[in-house]
Structures are given as C-alpha cells and as structure tokens.
Amino acid sequence: MPKNQCFKGLFLILVIFYFDIFFDILLYAKECNICGLISHTKCMTKKQKILSCFELVGVGLVAGFINGFFGAGGGLLLVPMISCAAKVESKKAHATTLMCVLFMCIASSIIYFVKHQLDFKLILVCGIGSVIGSFVGTKLLKKLKNNVIDMIFAVVLVIAGVCMIIF
Amino acid sequence: MQVLFLILISCFSGIFAGMGMGGGTFLIPMLSLFFGIEQIICQSTNVVCFIVLAVMCSVIYIKNKLIDFKALICIALPASVVAFFSSFFALNTSSEVLRICFAGFIILIGIFFFIKAIVMMKKK
Numbered sequence: 001m002p003k004n005q006c007f008k009g010l011f012l013i014l015v016i017f018y019f020d021i022f023f024d025i026l027l028y029a030k031e032c033n034i035c036g037l038i039s040h041t042k043c044m045t046k047k048q049k050i051l052s053c054f055e056l057v058g059v060g061l062v063a064g065f066i067n068g069f070f071g072a073g074g075g076l077l078l079v080p081m082i083s084c085a086a087k088v089e090s091k092k093a094h095a096t097t098l099m100c101v102l103f104m105c106i107a108s109s110i111i112y113f114v115k116h117q118l119d120f121k122l123i124l125v126c127g128i129g130s131v132i133g134s135f136v137g138t139k140l141l142k143k144l145k146n147n148v149i150d151m152i153f154a155v156v157l158v159i160a161g162v163c164m165i166i167f
Numbered sequence: 168m169q170v171l172f173l174i175l176i177s178c179f180s181g182i183f184a185g186m187g188m189g190g191g192t193f194l195i196p197m198l199s200l201f202f203g204i205e206q207i208i209c210q211s212t213n214v215v216c217f218i219v220l221a222v223m224c225s226v227i228y229i230k231n232k233l234i235d236f237k238a239l240i241c242i243a244l245p246a247s248v249v250a251f252f253s254s255f256f257a258l259n260t261s262s263e264v265l266r267i268c269f270a271g272f273i274i275l276i277g278i279f280f281f282i283k284a285i286v287m288m289k290k291k
Contacts, residue, residue: 075189102222141187154284
C-alpha cells in the first residue's frame with residue numbers, strides 16, 4: 001500500500017475522531033448541566049422532536065463508521081449521545097444502544113464472513129469467556145462504585161493504547 | 168494454557184461489557200498485544216462474540232420494554248449501512264495502519280472516561 005494513501009486515510013479518521021469525541025464531551029457536559037444548559041425533557045415541541053430525529057441519524061452515522069472500522073467502541077459513544085439526543089433515561093439508553101450495536105455488528109460480520117476473515121476457534125473460546133464474564137459483570141454492577149470502575153477502565157485503555165503504538 | 172489465558176481475558180472483557188462499557192475496546196488490544204493476532208482478525212472475533220452476547224441480552228430488554236423503538240430505527244438504519252461500508256474500508260486498510268488508528272482511538276476513549284470520572288466525583 002502506498003504510504004501517501006495511508007497517511008491520507010489516517011488523517012481523515014483522526015479528524016472524524018476529534019470532532020466526534022469533542023461532540024461527545026460537549027453533550028456530556030450538557031447532560032450534567034455544567035454549562036448551565038438545562039435540557040427540556042417533557043415540553044418538546046414538534047420541531048424539536050424532528051430535530052432530535054436528525055441528531056440521532058447523525059449520531060448513528062458517526063457510531064456506525066467507528067464500529068465498522070474498528071469493530072468496537074460504537075456502544076461507548078452511543079450511550080451518552082442517545083441519552084442526550086433522545087432524552088431518555090440511562091437504563092433505556094443502554095438497552096437501545098445494545099440493539100443498535102447488534103445491527104451494526106451483524107452488518108460488518110457479513111462482510112468479514114464473505115471475505116473469509118473469521119477465525120472460528122478463537123471466536124468459540126472468546127465467546128465462552130465473554131458470556132461467563134458478562135454474567136459476573138451484571139452481578140458486580142450493583143456492588144462496585146461507578147467512578148472507580150471508570151478510572152480503572154480509563155487507565156487500562158490509555159496504557160494499552162500507548163503499548164500498541166510502541167510495540 | 169493459551170486457551171485458559173484467552174478465556175480469562177475474554178471473561179474480563181465480558182465483565183466490562185456487562186457493566187455497560189465497551190467490552191470490545193478491552194478485548195481487541197489485549198488480543199493483539201498478548202497473542203500477536205492480526206488486527207482484522209481481532210476485530211472480526213470481537214464483532215461475532217458481541218452478536219452472541221447482544222442477542223441474549225436484547226431478548227431480556229425487549230421483554231422488559233426497555234427499548235426506545237423510535238430512537239432505534241433512527242440510529243440503527245444509517246449506522247448499519249455505514250458500518251457495512253466502513254468494514255469494507257477496514258479490510259482494504261493495512262493491518263499496521265489499522266492498529267495505530269485503533270491505538271489512537273482507545274487513548275481518546277480513555278481520556279474521555281477519565282474526564283467523566285473526575286466530573287462525576289466533583290459533582291458529588
């Protein structure tokens with residue numbers, strides 16, 4: 001692959017990310033009312049409803065691109081965005097996100113299957129592990145503090161990312 | 168031995184997934200760092216594993232009526248079309264570039280979670 005093309009692709013993706021993450025943090029700040037913006041939950045006019053529909057489509061486009069390209073992370077971006085754009089409670093936002101990501105994953109796994117990029121042995125092993133883990137996780141969710149988990153997750157991700165660039 | 172270690176790692180990623188954070192963002196770097204598996208294979212593994220998990224969970228969610236169907240249609244339709252094409256794009260990108268892009272992405276996500284945790288702590 002020519003080097004020039006690589007850098008062009010990389011640049012494009014990075015621009016999309018920065019835009020996306022910035023948008024995400026902004027929305028999150030709005031949700032927490034840091035900026036003093038108060039979201040109108042109940043008194044939405046018809047115009048606002050249509051606007052929120054457009055917002056959702058935009059959010060879907062970004063999350064779809066990221067989930068398709070990296071095979072992960074669409075859900076992470078969708079949860080705060082849905083809970084803001086559709087003005088739904090967080091439990092409902094989680095459930096809706098899961099369904100959305102399910103559809104995206106089906107779409108991209110069709111391509112991986114057609115292009116023979118699936119390692120079925122690996123999938124079987126990882127599938128068993130993650131099913132067990134998710135049961136433990138849903139049980140643990142009620143017991144552990146949310147902030148601590150967020151911190152651990154953040155640190156692990158940053159370290160892993162730096163390692164991936166270096167090695 | 169390797170299989171046990173694989174199960175352990177995917178177990179951890181499942182725990183993160185069960186808590187409502189991206190399991191895949193944890194699973195993919197671990198797979199490619201510890202096992203040296205090609206980036207695109209890691210991605211496809213994660214995607215298929217997630218389908219299994221999500222089908223199980225979504226049955227429960229539909230029964231409990233926790234899904235906002237209007238939002239679902241608005242998001243899932245454009246998202247799956249874009250995901251379809253962008254995974255084509257990923258297949259045509261070399262594994263090295265994909266790896267570096269992914270690393271940048273998870274660092275950004277990590278920073279985002281860090282900020283979120285700090286904001287929530289201050290709020291309390």
